[in-house]
Protein backbone atom coordinates (compact mmCIF):
# COMPACT_ATOMS: atom_id res chain seq x y z
CA UNK A 70 0.00 0.00 0.00
CA UNK A 71 2.74 2.42 0.93
CA UNK A 72 4.40 1.63 -2.34
CA UNK A 73 1.28 2.21 -4.31
CA UNK A 74 0.63 5.47 -2.54
CA UNK A 75 4.18 6.52 -3.17
CA UNK A 76 3.76 5.94 -6.87
CA UNK A 77 0.50 7.81 -6.94
CA UNK A 78 1.95 10.64 -4.94
CA UNK A 79 4.92 11.02 -7.21
CA UNK A 80 3.10 10.66 -10.47
CA UNK A 81 0.29 12.76 -9.09
CA UNK A 82 2.79 15.54 -8.57
CA UNK A 83 4.40 15.17 -11.92
CA UNK A 84 1.27 14.60 -13.90
CA UNK A 85 -0.48 17.18 -11.83
CA UNK A 86 -3.79 15.51 -12.32
CA UNK A 87 -3.28 12.30 -10.45
CA UNK A 88 -1.95 10.15 -13.22
CA UNK A 89 -1.65 6.82 -11.58
CA UNK A 90 -0.02 3.77 -12.88
CA UNK A 91 -0.79 0.97 -10.57
CA UNK A 92 -3.92 -0.61 -11.90
CA UNK A 93 -1.94 -2.98 -14.04
CA UNK A 94 -1.67 -4.91 -10.81
CA UNK A 95 -4.87 -6.70 -9.98
CA UNK A 96 -6.55 -4.52 -7.38
CA UNK A 97 -10.31 -4.91 -7.29
CA UNK A 98 -12.79 -2.15 -6.58
CA UNK A 99 -13.44 -3.64 -3.14
CA UNK A 100 -9.76 -3.66 -2.25
CA UNK A 101 -9.49 -0.11 -3.46
CA UNK A 102 -11.86 0.94 -0.68
CA UNK A 103 -9.17 0.02 1.85
CA UNK A 104 -6.73 2.53 0.52
CA UNK A 105 -6.70 5.78 2.38
CA UNK A 106 -5.97 7.83 -0.75
CA UNK A 107 -9.08 6.36 -2.32
CA UNK A 108 -11.24 7.08 0.72
CA UNK A 109 -9.94 10.66 0.83
CA UNK A 110 -10.58 11.12 -2.86
CA UNK A 111 -14.12 9.75 -2.75
CA UNK A 112 -15.09 11.74 0.36
CA UNK A 113 -13.58 14.96 -0.92
CA UNK A 114 -15.02 14.38 -4.37
CA UNK A 115 -18.50 13.74 -3.05
CA UNK A 116 -18.42 16.87 -0.90
CA UNK A 117 -17.23 19.01 -3.81
CA UNK A 118 -19.58 17.37 -6.29
CA UNK A 119 -22.57 17.89 -4.02
CA UNK A 120 -21.81 21.52 -3.22
CA UNK A 121 -20.82 22.48 -6.76
CA UNK A 122 -23.85 20.90 -8.39
CA UNK A 123 -26.36 22.49 -6.03
CA UNK A 124 -24.87 25.96 -6.05
CA UNK A 125 -24.34 25.56 -9.80
CA UNK A 126 -28.06 25.21 -10.44
CA UNK A 127 -28.67 28.63 -8.87
CA UNK A 128 -25.74 30.15 -10.75
CA UNK A 129 -26.93 28.76 -14.09
CA UNK A 130 -30.48 30.00 -13.49
CA UNK A 131 -29.12 33.41 -12.47
CA UNK A 132 -27.06 33.39 -15.68
CA UNK A 133 -23.92 33.92 -13.59
CA UNK A 134 -22.06 30.71 -14.40
CA UNK A 135 -19.05 32.52 -15.82
CA UNK A 136 -18.43 34.24 -12.49
CA UNK A 137 -17.13 30.88 -11.36
CA UNK A 138 -14.55 30.74 -14.11
CA UNK A 139 -13.39 34.28 -13.44
CA UNK A 140 -13.14 33.81 -9.70
CA UNK A 141 -11.38 30.45 -10.03
CA UNK A 142 -8.72 32.00 -12.25
CA UNK A 143 -8.35 34.87 -9.82
CA UNK A 144 -7.86 32.32 -7.06
CA UNK A 145 -4.73 31.24 -8.96
CA UNK A 146 -3.17 34.46 -7.72
CA UNK A 147 -4.16 33.43 -4.22
CA UNK A 148 -2.58 30.01 -4.59
CA UNK A 149 0.66 31.55 -5.83
CA UNK A 150 0.64 33.97 -2.91
CA UNK A 151 0.14 31.15 -0.44
CA UNK A 152 3.02 29.15 -1.92
CA UNK A 153 5.23 32.24 -1.81
CA UNK A 154 4.42 33.04 1.81
CA UNK A 155 4.43 29.44 2.95
CA UNK A 156 0.76 29.59 4.02
CA UNK A 157 -1.75 26.90 3.02
CA UNK A 158 -2.57 28.02 -0.54
CA UNK A 159 -6.24 27.11 -0.05
CA UNK A 160 -6.52 29.77 2.64
CA UNK A 161 -5.04 32.53 0.50
CA UNK A 162 -7.10 31.30 -2.45
CA UNK A 163 -10.25 31.56 -0.32
CA UNK A 164 -9.37 35.12 0.64
CA UNK A 165 -8.76 36.16 -2.96
CA UNK A 166 -11.91 34.36 -4.18
CA UNK A 167 -14.05 36.22 -1.67
CA UNK A 168 -12.53 39.56 -2.68
CA UNK A 169 -13.09 38.87 -6.37
CA UNK A 170 -16.68 37.61 -6.01
CA UNK A 171 -17.57 40.79 -4.18
CA UNK A 172 -15.56 42.81 -6.67
CA UNK A 173 -17.59 41.42 -9.54
CA UNK A 174 -20.92 41.94 -7.84
CA UNK A 175 -19.96 45.44 -6.73
CA UNK A 176 -18.93 46.43 -10.24
CA UNK A 177 -22.12 44.94 -11.59
CA UNK A 178 -24.32 46.75 -9.09
CA UNK A 179 -22.63 50.09 -9.63
CA UNK A 180 -22.88 49.64 -13.39
CA UNK A 181 -19.08 50.00 -13.60
CA UNK A 182 -18.87 47.10 -15.97
CA UNK A 183 -21.21 44.70 -17.64
CA UNK A 184 -20.93 41.49 -15.72
CA UNK A 185 -18.85 39.59 -18.26
CA UNK A 186 -16.30 42.35 -18.68
CA UNK A 187 -16.11 42.74 -14.89
CA UNK A 188 -15.33 39.03 -14.73
CA UNK A 189 -12.70 39.30 -17.45
CA UNK A 190 -11.05 42.14 -15.56
CA UNK A 191 -10.93 40.16 -12.30
CA UNK A 192 -9.58 37.14 -14.12
CA UNK A 193 -6.83 39.23 -15.71
CA UNK A 194 -5.79 40.87 -12.45
CA UNK A 195 -5.70 37.63 -10.48
CA UNK A 196 -4.00 35.49 -13.05
CA UNK A 197 -1.34 38.02 -14.02
CA UNK A 198 -0.55 38.71 -10.39
CA UNK A 199 -0.21 34.98 -9.89
CA UNK A 200 2.25 34.70 -12.77
CA UNK A 201 4.35 37.57 -11.45
CA UNK A 202 4.47 36.05 -7.98
CA UNK A 203 5.55 32.71 -9.42
CA UNK A 204 8.37 34.21 -11.42
CA UNK A 205 9.57 36.17 -8.37
CA UNK A 206 9.35 33.06 -6.24
CA UNK A 207 11.66 31.26 -8.60
CA UNK A 208 9.94 29.75 -11.55
CA UNK A 209 7.59 26.96 -12.14
CA UNK A 210 6.49 24.83 -9.25
CA UNK A 211 5.08 21.34 -9.58
CA UNK A 212 2.85 22.15 -6.64
CA UNK A 213 1.19 24.92 -8.57
CA UNK A 214 0.39 22.48 -11.31
CA UNK A 215 -1.69 20.37 -8.96
CA UNK A 216 -3.86 23.39 -8.21
CA UNK A 217 -4.37 24.18 -11.88
CA UNK A 218 -5.48 20.69 -12.84
CA UNK A 219 -6.56 19.25 -9.51
CA UNK A 220 -5.01 16.41 -7.59
CA UNK A 221 -7.87 14.59 -6.00
CA UNK A 222 -5.93 11.34 -5.62
CA UNK A 223 -3.27 13.00 -3.52
CA UNK A 224 -5.29 15.19 -1.18
CA UNK A 225 -4.09 14.96 2.38
CA UNK A 226 -6.21 14.33 5.48
CA UNK A 227 -5.93 18.01 6.39
CA UNK A 228 -7.04 19.04 2.90
CA UNK A 229 -9.93 16.63 3.22
CA UNK A 230 -10.88 18.03 6.60
CA UNK A 231 -10.97 21.56 5.19
CA UNK A 232 -13.00 20.41 2.19
CA UNK A 233 -15.52 18.61 4.40
CA UNK A 234 -15.92 21.54 6.77
CA UNK A 235 -16.41 23.99 3.91
CA UNK A 236 -18.76 21.55 2.21
CA UNK A 237 -20.83 21.38 5.39
CA UNK A 238 -21.05 25.19 5.54
CA UNK A 239 -22.25 25.34 1.93
CA UNK A 240 -24.84 22.61 2.34
CA UNK A 241 -26.13 24.12 5.59
CA UNK A 242 -26.57 27.50 3.88
CA UNK A 243 -28.37 26.00 0.90
CA UNK A 244 -30.62 23.90 3.11
CA UNK A 245 -31.71 26.87 5.18
CA UNK A 246 -32.13 29.41 2.38
CA UNK A 247 -33.15 27.11 -0.43
CA UNK A 248 -36.67 28.55 -0.88
CA UNK A 249 -35.56 32.14 -0.50
CA UNK A 250 -32.79 31.65 -3.05
CA UNK A 251 -35.31 30.15 -5.42
CA UNK A 252 -37.66 33.12 -5.00
CA UNK A 253 -34.78 35.56 -5.54
CA UNK A 254 -33.54 33.65 -8.57
CA UNK A 255 -36.97 33.59 -10.15
CA UNK A 256 -37.80 37.24 -9.52
CA UNK A 257 -35.45 39.39 -7.50
CA UNK A 258 -37.71 42.42 -7.41
CA UNK A 259 -40.75 40.39 -6.44
CA UNK A 260 -38.77 38.74 -3.67
CA UNK A 261 -37.77 42.15 -2.33
CA UNK A 262 -41.37 43.31 -2.35
CA UNK A 263 -42.36 40.23 -0.38
CA UNK A 264 -40.01 41.31 2.38
CA UNK A 265 -37.31 38.73 1.74
CA UNK A 266 -33.95 40.30 2.74
CA UNK A 267 -32.60 39.90 -0.77
CA UNK A 268 -29.37 41.87 -0.35
CA UNK A 269 -28.32 39.99 2.78
CA UNK A 270 -29.06 36.61 1.24
CA UNK A 271 -27.21 37.50 -1.97
CA UNK A 272 -24.20 38.65 0.03
CA UNK A 273 -24.14 35.31 1.81
CA UNK A 274 -24.64 33.56 -1.51
CA UNK A 275 -21.59 35.32 -2.96
CA UNK A 276 -19.56 34.22 0.02
CA UNK A 277 -20.75 30.66 -0.47
CA UNK A 278 -19.83 30.78 -4.17
CA UNK A 279 -16.28 31.82 -3.22
CA UNK A 280 -16.07 29.00 -0.69
CA UNK A 281 -17.36 26.46 -3.21
CA UNK A 282 -14.78 27.46 -5.76
CA UNK A 283 -11.94 27.24 -3.26
CA UNK A 284 -13.12 23.87 -2.04
CA UNK A 285 -13.10 22.51 -5.58
CA UNK A 286 -9.63 23.70 -6.55
CA UNK A 287 -7.83 20.69 -5.04
CA UNK A 288 -10.44 18.34 -6.42
CA UNK A 289 -10.90 19.38 -10.00
CA UNK A 290 -8.40 22.18 -10.53
CA UNK A 291 -8.80 25.86 -11.31
CA UNK A 292 -9.33 25.35 -15.03
CA UNK A 293 -12.22 22.90 -14.76
CA UNK A 294 -14.11 24.16 -11.69
CA UNK A 295 -16.65 25.81 -13.96
CA UNK A 296 -17.50 22.45 -15.53
CA UNK A 297 -18.22 20.85 -12.15
CA UNK A 298 -20.56 23.72 -11.37
CA UNK A 299 -22.32 24.17 -14.70
CA UNK A 300 -22.72 20.79 -16.40
CA UNK A 301 -24.86 18.94 -13.80
CA UNK A 302 -27.34 21.83 -13.75
CA UNK A 303 -27.44 22.08 -17.55
CA UNK A 304 -28.10 18.36 -17.76
CA UNK A 305 -30.86 18.35 -15.15
CA UNK A 306 -32.55 21.31 -16.84
CA UNK A 307 -33.02 19.13 -19.92
CA UNK A 308 -35.43 17.00 -17.92
CA UNK A 309 -37.95 19.87 -17.82
CA UNK A 310 -39.09 18.82 -14.37
CA UNK A 311 -40.22 20.64 -11.23
CA UNK A 312 -37.67 22.47 -9.14
CA UNK A 313 -37.49 19.76 -6.49
CA UNK A 314 -36.79 17.09 -9.10
CA UNK A 315 -34.31 19.33 -10.90
CA UNK A 316 -32.30 19.91 -7.70
CA UNK A 317 -32.18 16.21 -6.92
CA UNK A 318 -31.14 15.25 -10.45
CA UNK A 319 -28.49 17.98 -10.50
CA UNK A 320 -26.93 16.69 -7.30
CA UNK A 321 -27.13 13.03 -8.35
CA UNK A 322 -25.45 13.80 -11.66
CA UNK A 323 -22.70 15.69 -9.83
CA UNK A 324 -22.11 12.88 -7.35
CA UNK A 325 -22.24 10.09 -9.92
CA UNK A 326 -19.80 11.80 -12.27
CA UNK A 327 -17.30 12.35 -9.48
CA UNK A 328 -17.40 8.73 -8.31
CA UNK A 329 -17.32 7.26 -11.81
CA UNK A 330 -14.59 9.71 -12.78
CA UNK A 331 -12.34 8.86 -9.83
CA UNK A 332 -12.69 5.09 -10.29
CA UNK A 333 -12.31 5.17 -14.06
CA UNK A 334 -9.26 7.39 -13.84
CA UNK A 335 -7.59 4.95 -11.47
CA UNK A 336 -8.37 1.88 -13.59
CA UNK A 337 -7.54 3.46 -16.92
CA UNK A 338 -4.65 5.52 -15.66
CA UNK A 339 -5.78 8.92 -16.93
CA UNK A 340 -6.12 12.40 -15.42
CA UNK A 341 -8.91 12.32 -12.82
CA UNK A 342 -10.38 15.79 -13.33
CA UNK A 343 -10.43 15.12 -17.05
CA UNK A 344 -12.38 11.91 -16.57
CA UNK A 345 -14.83 13.50 -14.12
CA UNK A 346 -15.67 16.26 -16.56
CA UNK A 347 -15.75 13.81 -19.45
CA UNK A 348 -18.24 11.64 -17.54
CA UNK A 349 -20.40 14.69 -16.96
CA UNK A 350 -20.28 15.54 -20.64
CA UNK A 351 -21.30 11.99 -21.56
CA UNK A 352 -24.29 12.18 -19.22
CA UNK A 353 -25.16 15.60 -20.63
CA UNK A 354 -24.99 14.46 -24.25
CA UNK A 355 -26.92 11.27 -23.58
CA UNK A 356 -29.65 13.14 -21.70
CA UNK A 357 -29.92 15.80 -24.38
CA UNK A 358 -30.11 13.26 -27.17
CA UNK A 359 -32.62 11.15 -25.27
CA UNK A 360 -34.95 14.05 -24.51
CA UNK A 361 -34.68 15.51 -28.01
CA UNK A 362 -35.59 12.13 -29.40
CA UNK A 363 -38.45 11.61 -26.96
CA UNK A 364 -40.07 14.95 -27.76
CA UNK B 365 -53.14 70.69 23.95
CA UNK B 366 -56.66 69.47 24.61
CA UNK B 367 -57.67 69.96 20.99
CA UNK B 368 -54.71 68.18 19.47
CA UNK B 369 -55.40 65.24 21.80
CA UNK B 370 -58.90 64.89 20.39
CA UNK B 371 -57.61 65.32 16.87
CA UNK B 372 -55.11 62.51 17.22
CA UNK B 373 -57.82 60.33 18.75
CA UNK B 374 -60.06 60.87 15.73
CA UNK B 375 -57.12 60.25 13.47
CA UNK B 376 -56.41 56.97 15.21
CA UNK B 377 -59.93 55.65 14.64
CA UNK B 378 -59.93 56.75 11.04
CA UNK B 379 -56.52 55.38 10.24
CA UNK B 380 -57.62 51.92 11.32
CA UNK B 381 -59.65 51.63 8.16
CA UNK B 382 -57.20 53.52 6.02
CA UNK B 383 -55.31 51.29 3.63
CA UNK B 384 -53.76 53.92 1.40
CA UNK B 385 -53.73 57.67 1.90
CA UNK B 386 -52.17 59.84 -0.79
CA UNK B 387 -51.70 63.60 -0.44
CA UNK B 388 -50.35 65.99 -3.07
CA UNK B 389 -48.39 63.18 -4.71
CA UNK B 390 -46.31 63.96 -7.78
CA UNK B 391 -44.10 61.45 -9.52
CA UNK B 392 -41.50 61.98 -12.24
CA UNK B 393 -40.19 59.46 -14.70
CA UNK B 394 -37.03 60.18 -16.65
CA UNK B 395 -37.38 63.81 -15.63
CA UNK B 396 -40.94 64.40 -16.85
CA UNK B 397 -43.99 64.71 -14.65
CA UNK B 398 -46.16 61.59 -14.90
CA UNK B 399 -48.39 61.91 -11.82
CA UNK B 400 -49.43 65.42 -10.87
CA UNK B 401 -50.70 66.34 -7.43
CA UNK B 402 -52.77 63.24 -6.68
CA UNK B 403 -55.04 63.06 -3.64
CA UNK B 404 -57.06 59.99 -2.73
CA UNK B 405 -57.80 57.39 -0.12
CA UNK B 406 -58.39 53.67 -0.28
CA UNK B 407 -60.31 52.25 2.67
CA UNK B 408 -60.47 48.74 4.04
CA UNK B 409 -62.88 46.68 1.95
CA UNK B 410 -62.70 48.94 -1.10
CA UNK B 411 -62.69 47.36 -4.52
CA UNK B 412 -60.88 49.87 -6.65
CA UNK B 413 -60.56 50.01 -10.42
CA UNK B 414 -57.73 52.05 -11.87
CA UNK B 415 -58.42 53.23 -15.40
CA UNK B 416 -56.90 55.61 -17.91
CA UNK B 417 -55.31 55.71 -21.34
CA UNK B 418 -52.06 53.91 -22.22
CA UNK B 419 -49.10 55.82 -20.87
CA UNK B 420 -51.42 57.73 -18.53
CA UNK B 421 -49.39 56.73 -15.47
CA UNK B 422 -51.35 53.86 -13.88
CA UNK B 423 -48.34 51.61 -13.47
CA UNK B 424 -46.25 54.56 -12.32
CA UNK B 425 -48.81 55.39 -9.65
CA UNK B 426 -48.86 51.82 -8.35
CA UNK B 427 -45.08 51.55 -8.27
CA UNK B 428 -44.90 54.79 -6.30
CA UNK B 429 -47.50 53.49 -3.83
CA UNK B 430 -45.37 50.38 -3.38
CA UNK B 431 -42.23 52.40 -2.80
CA UNK B 432 -40.62 50.98 -5.94
CA UNK B 433 -39.96 54.34 -7.56
CA UNK B 434 -39.26 57.59 -5.74
CA UNK B 435 -41.87 60.33 -5.52
CA UNK B 436 -41.12 63.92 -6.42
CA UNK B 437 -43.30 65.38 -3.69
CA UNK B 438 -46.29 64.67 -1.44
CA UNK B 439 -47.00 61.96 1.09
CA UNK B 440 -48.05 58.33 0.88
CA UNK B 441 -49.30 56.47 3.93
CA UNK B 442 -49.89 52.72 3.96
CA UNK B 443 -52.04 51.41 6.81
CA UNK B 444 -51.50 54.73 8.53
CA UNK B 445 -47.71 54.59 8.29
CA UNK B 446 -45.65 56.87 6.12
CA UNK B 447 -44.16 54.95 3.17
CA UNK B 448 -40.65 55.89 4.25
CA UNK B 449 -41.01 53.95 7.49
CA UNK B 450 -43.56 51.33 6.37
CA UNK B 451 -42.30 47.82 6.93
CA UNK B 452 -45.34 45.56 6.93
CA UNK B 453 -44.94 44.47 3.35
CA UNK B 454 -46.38 41.04 4.14
CA UNK B 455 -49.77 42.83 4.24
CA UNK B 456 -49.45 43.99 0.65
CA UNK B 457 -49.49 41.65 -2.36
CA UNK B 458 -48.63 42.99 -5.79
CA UNK B 459 -49.08 41.36 -9.19
CA UNK B 460 -47.10 43.41 -11.72
CA UNK B 461 -48.12 44.06 -15.31
CA UNK B 462 -45.23 42.01 -16.69
CA UNK B 463 -45.50 39.13 -14.21
CA UNK B 464 -46.17 36.64 -16.98
CA UNK B 465 -43.00 37.56 -18.91
CA UNK B 466 -40.88 35.01 -17.10
CA UNK B 467 -38.33 32.60 -18.54
CA UNK B 468 -40.52 29.80 -19.94
CA UNK B 469 -37.80 27.24 -19.24
CA UNK B 470 -37.51 28.03 -15.55
CA UNK B 471 -37.76 24.71 -13.69
CA UNK B 472 -40.75 25.30 -11.43
CA UNK B 473 -44.11 23.62 -11.12
CA UNK B 474 -47.19 25.78 -10.67
CA UNK B 475 -47.57 24.50 -7.12
CA UNK B 476 -43.95 25.28 -6.31
CA UNK B 477 -44.21 28.82 -7.64
CA UNK B 478 -47.39 29.55 -5.70
CA UNK B 479 -45.74 28.16 -2.54
CA UNK B 480 -43.06 30.85 -2.81
CA UNK B 481 -45.81 33.30 -1.86
CA UNK B 482 -45.65 31.80 1.63
CA UNK B 483 -42.14 33.14 2.11
CA UNK B 484 -41.61 36.58 3.49
CA UNK B 485 -40.05 38.55 6.25
CA UNK B 486 -41.48 36.40 9.02
CA UNK B 487 -40.59 33.02 7.59
CA UNK B 488 -36.99 33.44 6.51
CA UNK B 489 -35.12 30.17 6.65
CA UNK B 490 -38.16 28.19 7.80
CA UNK B 491 -39.42 25.13 5.97
CA UNK B 492 -42.94 25.21 4.60
CA UNK B 493 -45.35 23.34 6.88
CA UNK B 494 -48.43 21.28 6.13
CA UNK B 495 -50.52 24.39 6.82
CA UNK B 496 -48.53 26.31 4.22
CA UNK B 497 -49.09 23.64 1.59
CA UNK B 498 -52.80 23.46 2.46
CA UNK B 499 -53.01 27.21 1.85
CA UNK B 500 -51.25 26.72 -1.48
CA UNK B 501 -53.64 23.97 -2.55
CA UNK B 502 -56.73 25.90 -1.58
CA UNK B 503 -55.53 28.99 -3.43
CA UNK B 504 -54.89 26.82 -6.50
CA UNK B 505 -58.36 25.42 -6.21
CA UNK B 506 -59.89 28.85 -5.72
CA UNK B 507 -58.22 30.10 -8.88
CA UNK B 508 -59.22 26.96 -10.79
CA UNK B 509 -55.67 25.69 -11.22
CA UNK B 510 -55.82 22.35 -9.38
CA UNK B 511 -55.60 20.33 -12.59
CA UNK B 512 -52.43 22.07 -13.73
CA UNK B 513 -50.78 22.28 -10.30
CA UNK B 514 -47.94 19.89 -11.18
CA UNK B 515 -47.34 21.36 -14.61
CA UNK B 516 -44.31 23.50 -15.40
CA UNK B 517 -45.06 27.21 -15.21
CA UNK B 518 -43.86 27.73 -18.78
CA UNK B 519 -46.49 25.33 -20.06
CA UNK B 520 -49.54 27.34 -18.97
CA UNK B 521 -51.72 29.53 -21.16
CA UNK B 522 -51.60 33.30 -20.69
CA UNK B 523 -54.77 33.36 -18.61
CA UNK B 524 -53.61 30.48 -16.45
CA UNK B 525 -50.32 32.28 -15.83
CA UNK B 526 -52.19 35.38 -14.68
CA UNK B 527 -54.33 33.33 -12.33
CA UNK B 528 -51.22 31.58 -11.01
CA UNK B 529 -49.75 34.91 -9.92
CA UNK B 530 -53.01 35.88 -8.27
CA UNK B 531 -52.93 32.54 -6.41
CA UNK B 532 -49.37 33.38 -5.33
CA UNK B 533 -50.63 36.73 -4.05
CA UNK B 534 -53.50 35.03 -2.21
CA UNK B 535 -51.33 32.60 -0.24
CA UNK B 536 -49.57 35.56 1.26
CA UNK B 537 -52.78 36.21 3.15
CA UNK B 538 -52.55 39.95 2.47
CA UNK B 539 -54.85 42.76 3.57
CA UNK B 540 -54.66 44.38 0.16
CA UNK B 541 -53.99 42.95 -3.28
CA UNK B 542 -52.79 45.32 -5.97
CA UNK B 543 -52.88 44.05 -9.55
CA UNK B 544 -51.68 45.74 -12.73
CA UNK B 545 -53.86 44.56 -15.62
CA UNK B 546 -54.38 41.03 -14.34
CA UNK B 547 -56.84 40.14 -17.11
CA UNK B 548 -55.00 41.56 -20.11
CA UNK B 549 -55.21 39.07 -22.95
CA UNK B 550 -57.76 36.82 -21.27
CA UNK B 551 -60.94 35.67 -23.00
CA UNK B 552 -64.22 37.31 -22.03
CA UNK B 553 -65.69 34.32 -20.17
CA UNK B 554 -62.55 33.81 -18.10
CA UNK B 555 -62.40 37.53 -17.37
CA UNK B 556 -65.96 37.38 -16.10
CA UNK B 557 -65.03 34.50 -13.80
CA UNK B 558 -61.94 36.37 -12.65
CA UNK B 559 -63.90 39.46 -11.64
CA UNK B 560 -66.38 37.20 -9.87
CA UNK B 561 -63.54 35.60 -7.87
CA UNK B 562 -62.19 38.99 -6.93
CA UNK B 563 -65.64 40.11 -5.79
CA UNK B 564 -65.81 37.02 -3.60
CA UNK B 565 -62.42 37.75 -2.07
CA UNK B 566 -63.43 41.33 -1.50
CA UNK B 567 -66.83 40.63 0.03
CA UNK B 568 -66.33 37.33 1.82
CA UNK B 569 -62.79 37.76 3.07
CA UNK B 570 -62.76 41.53 3.34
CA UNK B 571 -59.58 41.86 1.28
CA UNK B 572 -59.06 45.30 -0.21
CA UNK B 573 -58.53 45.03 -3.94
CA UNK B 574 -57.04 47.48 -6.39
CA UNK B 575 -56.64 46.62 -10.02
CA UNK B 576 -55.77 48.34 -13.24
CA UNK B 577 -58.28 47.46 -15.93
CA UNK B 578 -59.25 48.73 -19.35
CA UNK B 579 -62.69 47.14 -19.04
CA UNK B 580 -64.81 50.09 -17.90
CA UNK B 581 -68.06 48.10 -17.73
CA UNK B 582 -66.48 45.56 -15.42
CA UNK B 583 -65.14 48.36 -13.23
CA UNK B 584 -68.50 50.11 -12.98
CA UNK B 585 -70.51 46.94 -12.50
CA UNK B 586 -68.40 45.35 -9.85
CA UNK B 587 -66.18 47.82 -8.09
CA UNK B 588 -66.76 50.42 -5.42
CA UNK B 589 -64.34 53.12 -6.46
CA UNK B 590 -62.62 54.24 -9.62
CA UNK B 591 -59.31 56.04 -9.95
CA UNK B 592 -58.82 57.72 -13.35
CA UNK B 593 -55.22 58.39 -14.19
CA UNK B 594 -53.90 60.60 -16.94
CA UNK B 595 -51.19 62.61 -15.27
CA UNK B 596 -53.97 64.07 -13.15
CA UNK B 597 -55.65 61.64 -10.84
CA UNK B 598 -59.41 61.78 -10.30
CA UNK B 599 -61.25 59.56 -7.91
CA UNK B 600 -64.95 58.78 -7.68
CA UNK B 601 -67.17 56.47 -5.71
CA UNK B 602 -69.16 54.28 -8.07
CA UNK B 603 -72.70 55.27 -7.15
CA UNK B 604 -75.82 56.15 -9.15
CA UNK B 605 -75.62 59.80 -8.13
CA UNK B 606 -72.05 60.29 -9.35
CA UNK B 607 -71.36 61.63 -12.84
CA UNK B 608 -68.94 58.88 -13.84
CA UNK B 609 -68.81 59.95 -17.46
CA UNK B 610 -67.65 63.38 -16.35
CA UNK B 611 -64.88 61.81 -14.30
CA UNK B 612 -63.80 59.64 -17.22
CA UNK B 613 -63.69 62.62 -19.57
CA UNK B 614 -61.05 64.19 -17.35
CA UNK B 615 -58.80 61.25 -18.13
CA UNK B 616 -59.83 60.26 -21.64
CA UNK B 617 -60.65 63.71 -23.08
CA UNK B 618 -63.78 65.70 -23.83
CA UNK B 619 -64.74 63.63 -26.85
CA UNK B 620 -64.98 60.51 -24.80
CA UNK B 621 -68.39 58.93 -24.53
CA UNK B 622 -69.10 56.08 -22.23
CA UNK B 623 -72.72 55.55 -21.44
CA UNK B 624 -73.04 53.27 -18.54
CA UNK B 625 -76.31 51.39 -18.09
CA UNK B 626 -76.52 49.71 -14.78
CA UNK B 627 -79.07 47.20 -16.07
CA UNK B 628 -76.49 45.87 -18.51
CA UNK B 629 -74.42 44.53 -15.66
CA UNK B 630 -74.59 40.79 -15.36
CA UNK B 631 -74.73 39.30 -11.90
CA UNK B 632 -74.47 41.37 -8.79
CA UNK B 633 -73.61 45.00 -8.22
CA UNK B 634 -71.21 46.18 -5.68
CA UNK B 635 -72.87 49.51 -5.07
Ligand SMILES: Nc1ncnc2c1ncn2[C@@H]1O[C@H](COP(=O)(O)OP(=O)(O)OP(=O)(O)O)[C@@H](O)[C@H]1O
Pocket residue numbers: 393394398416417418419420421422423424425461
Ligand atom coordinates in the same frame (compact mmCIF):
# COMPACT_ATOMS: atom_id res chain seq x y z
N1 LIG C 1 -39.17 52.70 -16.83
C1 LIG C 1 -39.54 53.89 -17.29
N2 LIG C 1 -38.63 54.87 -17.42
C2 LIG C 1 -38.99 56.08 -17.86
N3 LIG C 1 -40.23 56.43 -18.21
C3 LIG C 1 -41.19 55.51 -18.11
C4 LIG C 1 -40.90 54.19 -17.64
N4 LIG C 1 -42.04 53.49 -17.65
C5 LIG C 1 -42.99 54.31 -18.08
N5 LIG C 1 -42.49 55.53 -18.37
C6 LIG C 1 -43.25 56.68 -18.88
O1 LIG C 1 -44.16 57.10 -17.88
C7 LIG C 1 -45.41 57.39 -18.42
C8 LIG C 1 -46.48 56.57 -17.75
O2 LIG C 1 -46.26 55.20 -18.00
P1 LIG C 1 -47.05 54.06 -17.24
O3 LIG C 1 -46.36 52.78 -17.54
O4 LIG C 1 -47.21 54.44 -15.82
O5 LIG C 1 -48.45 54.12 -17.98
P2 LIG C 1 -49.70 53.15 -17.86
O6 LIG C 1 -50.87 54.03 -17.54
O7 LIG C 1 -49.43 52.05 -16.92
O8 LIG C 1 -49.84 52.61 -19.34
P3 LIG C 1 -50.37 51.18 -19.90
O9 LIG C 1 -51.86 51.25 -19.94
O10 LIG C 1 -49.80 51.12 -21.26
O11 LIG C 1 -49.85 50.12 -19.01
C9 LIG C 1 -45.31 57.13 -19.93
O12 LIG C 1 -45.12 58.36 -20.56
C10 LIG C 1 -44.10 56.28 -20.07
O13 LIG C 1 -43.45 56.56 -21.27
Ligand SMILES: [Mg+2]
Pocket residue numbers: 422423424461544
Ligand atom coordinates in the same frame (compact mmCIF):
# COMPACT_ATOMS: atom_id res chain seq x y z
MG1 LIG D 1 -49.25 50.03 -17.11
